[in-house]
Amino acid sequence: MTDVPPQDKIEYEHASVLIVGAGPVGLFLALKSAQKGIDVIVIDSEPHVLKSPRATTYMPIVLNEMEKVGLVDDLVMAGHTNREGISFRKPNAKGGEVLGALMMAAIPKGAVKYDFAGIHLGQQAVGELILKHCEAQKSFRVMWQHRFVGLKQPGETKPIEIVAAGPTGEKFFTCDYLVGADGAGSSVRRALCIPFEGFTWNDFRFVASNVRYDFEKYGFTTANMIVDEEDWAVIARTGSGDDPWRVAFGMRTDIPMSDLMEHVKEKYERLLPGPRPLEYELVSANPYWAHQRVARTWKVGRVVLAGDAAHSNNPIGGLGLTTGFLDAAALGNCLIRILTLSEKPDTLLSRYESVRRAAWVNYTDKASTDFKLRLHSIDPKIVAAREGFFKALNDDPEIHHKTATMMNEQVEDMFEIPSSV
Ligand SMILES: Cc1cc2nc3c(=O)[nH]c(=O)nc-3n(C[C@H](O)[C@H](O)[C@H](O)COP(=O)(O)OP(=O)(O)OC[C@H]3O[C@@H](n4cnc5c(N)ncnc54)[C@H](O)[C@@H]3O)c2cc1C
Numbered sequence: 001m002t003d004v005p006p007q008d009k010i011e012y013e014h015a016s017v018l019i020v021g022a023g024p025v026g027l028f029l030a031l032k033s034a035q036k037g038i039d040v041i042v043i044d045s046e047p048h049v050l051k052s053p054r055a056t057t058y059m060p061i062v063l064n065e066m067e068k069v070g071l072v073d074d075l076v077m078a079g080h081t082n083r084e085g086i087s088f089r090k091p092n093a094k095g096g097e098v099l100g101a102l103m104m105a106a107i108p109k110g111a112v113k114y115d116f117a118g119i120h121l122g123q124q125a126v127g128e129l130i131l132k133h134c135e136a137q138k139s140f141r142v143m144w145q146h147r148f149v150g151l152k153q154p155g156e157t158k159p160i161e162i163v164a165a166g167p168t169g170e171k172f173f174t175c176d177y178l179v180g181a182d183g184a185g186s187s188v189r190r191a192l193c194i195p196f197e198g199f200t201w202n203d204f205r206f207v208a209s210n211v212r213y214d215f216e217k218y219g220f221t222t223a224n225m226i227v228d229e230e231d232w233a234v235i236a237r238t239g240s241g242d243d244p245w246r247v248a249f250g251m252r253t254d255i256p257m258s259d260l261m262e263h264v265k266e267k268y269e270r271l272l273p274g275p276r277p278l279e280y281e282l283v284s285a286n287p288y289w290a291h292q293r294v295a296r297t298w299k300v301g302r303v304v305l306a307g308d309a310a311h312s313n314n315p316i317g318g319l320g321l322t323t324g325f326l327d328a329a330a331l332g333n334c335l336i337r338i339l340t341l342s343e344k345p346d347t348l349l350s351r352y353e354s355v356r357r358a359a360w361v362n363y364t365d366k367a368s369t370d371f372k373l374r375l376h377s378i379d380p381k382i383v384a385a386r387e388g389f390f391k392a393l394n395d396d397p398e399i400h401h402k403t404a405t406m407m408n409e410q411v412e413d414m415f416e417i418p419s420s421v
Contacts, residue, residue, distance in 0.1 A: 024127045080237050162175065228376060306356075
């Protein structure tokens with residue numbers, strides 16, 4: 001009889017806010033909340049911050065939010081500040097001519113707060129940096145290798161229950177607010193049966209490769225957009241000094257995935273400047289499907305979505321994580337107001353949903369689609385607009401100032417927390 005082990009006792013771990021996903025958005029939200037003493041648990045299915053090559057560039061618009069949580073100096077120190085601008089060129093195989101360039105040097109001194117085009121730093125390094133700041137907060141806990149699998153939300157007053165699959169079996173949590181920051185394939189969004197509306201681009205897959213190659217020697221600046229119907233690409237620094245460069249390009253969807261590495265070599269032959277045979281060190285190459293999708297609702301009761309879990313766009317122009325950081329900043333302010341000032345949760349979270357969803361629908365979706373088509377479309381209207389844009393870059397000194405102002409523009413902060421909190 002004594003050989004039968006005792007029945008498991010189910011224990012629940014509680015946090016005011018439980019965040020699913022230790023990506024940059026989940027961690028940024030955790031940092032903002034934990035700095036105000038809110039107890040936060042972040043769970044992630046992976047054993048560490050994701051390492052796949054994704055975002056490299058963060059626009060000035062997010063730096064104000066980084067400043068508020070004390071991240072901006074570390075970010076600037078770890079990354080490479082793009083003081084040059086953005087060049088638009090033909091692919092090397094077609095002569096590599098510069099068609100136009102956004103030049104930060106053309107902006108009058110003091111005209112904008114951040115007089116650069118962006119900070120370049122790999123997403124993994126940014127995630128690790130935010131995590132380091134989180135770990136300095138007493139009310140922060142992270143649990144790696146805990147995959148969210150389900151939730152129960154029993155009415156307005158009782159805690160939300162969550163189950164995760166951990167390394168030693170199921171782990172149960174309770175929380176007052178649950179945030180799904182678990183990326184475009186969000187299990188939280190799916191558990192709530194929320195449709196991810198929009199479409200997936202079926203003309204090209206994106207390939208994000210990291211490579212060590214001396215682009216500067218051949219006149220490349222920090223950020224370069226290659227304009228061509230077939231060989232369009234983005235070539236940009238992923239950080240400072242010896243950090244690799246990102247070469248991201250489109251791979252036609254009829255090319256089988258088994259030919260990926262061969263295709264990378266062929267693309268490099270057409271894209272990279274310099275003498276042949278080319279000598280480079282390929283660090284990694286990952287294919288991605290790109291989407292323009294948004295969750296139909298971002299809030300169900302006290303469960304809320306943020307970042308890629310709520311929206312996903314193609315990466316040209318670097319708007320995905322930029323938008324996600326701004327979601328996390330707004331949602332962080334709402335949760336702080338609810339949990340420390342006892343403000344009405346339903347009103348604030350509904351406002352978060354409507355303001356941030358509209359920001360993605362009206363700006364990010366449209367701008368990222370325009371950025372992509374500007375690089376490769378042969379539609380006569382888009383070609384005319386592209387030529388007009390390059391002409392303005394070359395002839396109109398005002399456009400540099402206007403663009404820098406737009407990249408700095410502060411989102412109206414309807415959720416700002418009083419300085420006394
Ligand atoms: C090639 C490429 C280049 C890009 N370049 C830029 C750029 O330059 N600038 C920019 O702003 N954006 C860029 N983006 C977009 C950017 O990468 C995303 O917007 C960003 O990753 C979103 O962050 P997130 O924290 O919302 O989600 P993610 O980074 O996807 O993080 C989600 C986290 O959730 C975890 N998770 C998933 N499922 C579960 C589960 N069931 N349980 C627990 N944990 C789970 C994952 O392990 C992961 O850690 C790029 C994207 C790609 C693909």
